[in-house]
Amino acid sequence: MDAIAPQILPHKDILSRVFGYDSFRGDQEVIIRHVIDGGDALVLMPTGGGKSLCYQIPAMCRPGVAVIVSPLIALMQDQVTALQQLGVKAAALNSSLPYSEILATERAMRSGELEMIYVAPEKLLTENFLNLLDQCDLALFAIDEAHCVSQWGHDFRPEYLKLSQLKERFPWVPRIALTATADGPTRQDIKERLHLSDARAFVAGFDRPNxxxxxxxxxxxxxxxxxxxxxxxxxxxxxxxxxxxxxxxxxxxxxxxxxxxxxxxxxxxxxxxxxxxxxxxxxxxxxxxxxxxxxxxxxxxxxxxxxxxxxxxxxxxxxxxxxxxxxxxxxxxxxxxxxSMNDVARLYHMASQSDAPEAQKRIENRKLEALLGFCETTRCRRQVLLExxxxxxxxxxxxxxTCLDPVESFDGTEAAQKALSTVYRTGQLFGSAHVIDILLGAKTERIEKLRHDQLSTFGIGTEFPKQEWRSIFRQLVALGLLKVDMEGHGSFQLGAECRPVLRGETTVLLRRDPQKKTRAALRERYKKSFGPAATIDDPQDEALFQALRARRLELAKDQGVPPYVIFNDKTLLEMVMARPRDLGDMANIPGVGKRKLERYADTFLSVVNKGRD
The missing domain is CATH 3.40.50.300 (P-loop containing nucleotide triphosphate hydrolases)
Structure with missing residues (x-):
């Protein structure tokens, strides 16, 4: 009796046959199986981490059409074009399309010919479109860029708030909300505003090591x-x-x-x-x-x-x-x-002038303080960002x-005391330029007119040049010891934590800005630690890579599509490294699915084989 071949699960078959990959990454498979089984999900995954597969594969496994909510027309069309290159039945509905095409797409939805339809939230929530969905078998709802629903997020869009209607009108249809960016309060806001309180959350990490x-x-x-x-x-x-x-x-x-x-x-x-x-x-x-x-x-x-x-x-x-x-x-x-410090003052001013409630303004100010801390840190930036x-x-x-050129730190307590004291003695009415001139003992017209040359802090900061004082003031703002005037004048005000510093009870560690390197030194460091974008050292490999890119560009222009929807650079690099000789070899290149193998293998093999001659 013949042995029974192991069954290939549908989602794994689609991954290989359609997308050209042998294995899932991270939590992709767990998320996909959860949604295929009808579960709701909130997915946080870094850009480039494969979020799209988390709803595209379930859309092809579940019966009916999947509705993908996307905020931009250009983004929809880009994703639809990429899917069509793979042989997937996908389309978009938006205001840029001719009426005849809209009607044809709607007919295809009703008849079950489409696997995915991309729409903007404004379009989705019209009564006409909701009535259309009532006439269709629905596979799932995917809400992309889900952080747009949160007023605490960085890209709030009011139209996203109404997407909670999906739960009420189609409670049996699974929903998956996806974003690459959301801190704790934003994640909670997404779950509450989209009625995803029972959804399983998948946080895949935020690190982008490349x-x-x-x-x-x-x-x-x-x-x-x-x-x-x-x-x-x-x-x-x-x-x-x-x-x-x-x-x-x-x-x-x-x-x-x-x-x-x-x-x-x-x-x-x-x-x-x-x-x-x-x-x-x-x-x-x-x-x-x-x-x-x-x-x-x-x-x-x-x-x-x-x-x-x-x-x-x-x-x-x-x-x-x-x-x-x-x-x-x-x-x-x-x-x-x-x-520069002017950027900081401008952002504080913008926050103060917004119509947001006071609670939201306070949150925005804390976010800005966190950004400044990231800019002025002496630690690994990636560690600070991920924390x-x-x-x-x-x-x-x-x-x-900060890893490649470790930052030198020093005891800046005395410098901080001089800076804070000068801000206090000038009435907290001036910005960095004037305060630094006082510390350096500059005889400017403004200083003499205001009699600030009579202050006890006049000329006590000559141990630092002007540029270093600018760095010190930026860091004092980042540490919360100084605040920038919210009315936009750029003047400094003492922060709530400054008293222990002025009394000498707290040590202040500051960073020294790195010395400027020569152009030649910068170029050498870049080559050594970062490498060329294509990570190719051999001249023959580089020549083949560029030849493949040129052929890809020709094909893309003929079809009127972006080059990367044919093959991205990473797939071309795999061709350079593997040097495929025939269709069998080409089928093993990551990113070459069945449809692309049929459409493009011969033309790219000819380029590879020509480079082999």
């Missing part, structure tokens, strides 16, 4: 930026975030003048311009998007090699979410930020600036 975190001080921002791009990121795609629309335009123009392929993106641009610029960013190589935070939510482009902040984000959640758009393919990427999200502790990562 991202290097580096934070510096603003000196000459445009020069600092171009030096970094020329030295470490030439020919790569990335995102640069700025706080204002004017700065976005200015930086994009400056980079274009220096030969970079840079595009602006902000809410003040016309819809067609924004859409066109985003399309170019997704479909072309080596494009830099200079943007406000209006850009980026849910961007699936896997080969973003750097995310740069030229201004402080609003919180560590926002920083984590925005930097998480780098390195989704798991290859080395960089998060680089520069900031903020209550993640499991790790050893120093070796892939952030």
């Amino acid at each position: 991202i290097r975190y580096r934070i510096g001080l603003k000196a000459a921002p445009k020069k600092q930026l171009t030096d970094l791009l020329e030295r470490e990121h030439a020919g790569q795609s990335g995102i640069i975030y700025c706080m204002s629309r004017n700065k976005v335009e200015e930086i994009a123009q400056s980079l274009c003048e220096k030969g970079f392929n840079a595009l602006p993106y902000h809410a003040g641009l016309g819809k067609d311009i924004r859409s066109g610029n985003q399309d170019r960013f997704l479909k072309d190589d080596a494009v830099i998007m200079v943007a406000t935070v209006a850009f980026g939510m849910g961007i699936d482009k896997p080969d973003v090699r750097f995310v740069i902040h030229l201004d402080l984000p609003k919180s560590l959640e926002a920083y984590y979410q925005e930097t998480g758009r780098a390195g989704r393919d798991g290859l080395p990427a960089e998060a680089w930020m520069i900031y 903020y999200f209550d993640d499991n502790p790790i050893d120093p990562c070796g892939n952030c600036d």
Whole structure:
């Protein structure tokens, strides 16, 4: 009697046949089986960790159509295109589509021809669409970017609040809420507002070990930026975030003048311009998007090699979410930020001017204080970041600036006392520039007019140059010993914890800002510890990798799709390393599923074999 072959579970078969992977990562399989069995779930998983599979595979295993709630039209279309490349029956419904296409998609939903439908929350909650869902077999609801439901989160969207209706109207349909970014209060808010109190929570961790975190001080921002791009990121795609629309335009123009392929993106641009610029960013190589935070939510482009902040984000959640758009393919990427005390004052001012309730303002201020502490830490940045999200502790990562160039600390108690005393003696009415001038004994017109040269602290701080005093004041704000005037004047006020310091009862440890390295030293350190983005050293391997990328770009342009939906860089690297000779070899490359094997294997094999000659 023949032996019975072991049964392949449907979700594992789909993983291999459709997506081209042999095994699940982390909690993926547990989450998938839980949802297939009809359970509700709250999933927190880092960007690039495979969140989408947690609802896409159950959608293909359960009968009916899965409804995916997504906040942006561009994101929906990007994900639908990627699924269609895999042979999955997916579609989107949004206001950008012609009426005839909307009708055809709705007919396909009713007849059971679709496995997944992507919609915005505004569309989902219209009575017409809810009535349409009443006529369909429903597999599940997936709520992507679920942090948008929380008023404590960094990207609150009021329309998400109404998604609780899904529980009331379709109580038998399982729901899965997913996000990459949520601290403790935000997670609780998600569960309460979406009526997911009985949902099983899966927290997969927040660590993105392939991202290097580096934070510096603003000196000459445009020069600092171009030096970094020329030295470490030439020919790569990335995102640069700025706080204002004017700065976005200015930086994009400056980079274009220096030969970079840079595009602006902000809410003040016309819809067609924004859409066109985003399309170019997704479909072309080596494009830099200079943007406000209006850009980026849910961007699936896997080969973003750097995310740069030229201004402080609003919180560590926002920083984590925005930097998480780098390195989704798991290859080395960089998060680089520069900031100044003016950034801090501006954020405090924005918080004070908001219409939010006082309780929410206090939470936002605590989030800002946590961000400043992260910027000024002497510890491993990754440790500080993960602790903020209550993640499991790790050893120093070796892939952030404070690990690569350990920060020297010193007993700054006396310096803190001098600074705090000067702030007090000037009536808590002035910012860092004037207070530092007093400490250095500068004979400015303003000091003489106000008779501040008569103060006992005048000239007592000459042991530190102006730049170091700026660092000291930033750290005193980060430690809560000073606060920035909430009315936006930038003046310092004494913090609640300053008295023990002034009385000498508390020691204050401060960091010394690292000395500026030469351009050659920076380039050498980058090559040694970070490596090229493609992690290829051999010239022949690099030549083959670039040839595969060129062929991928040709195919993508012919089809009008982003290159990475054909194969991402990581899959191309696997081809370089494995050098497949035939279809059997190609089928074993991670990321090459059955549909892509049929469509693309021959053309990529020809490139590999040509490189072998």
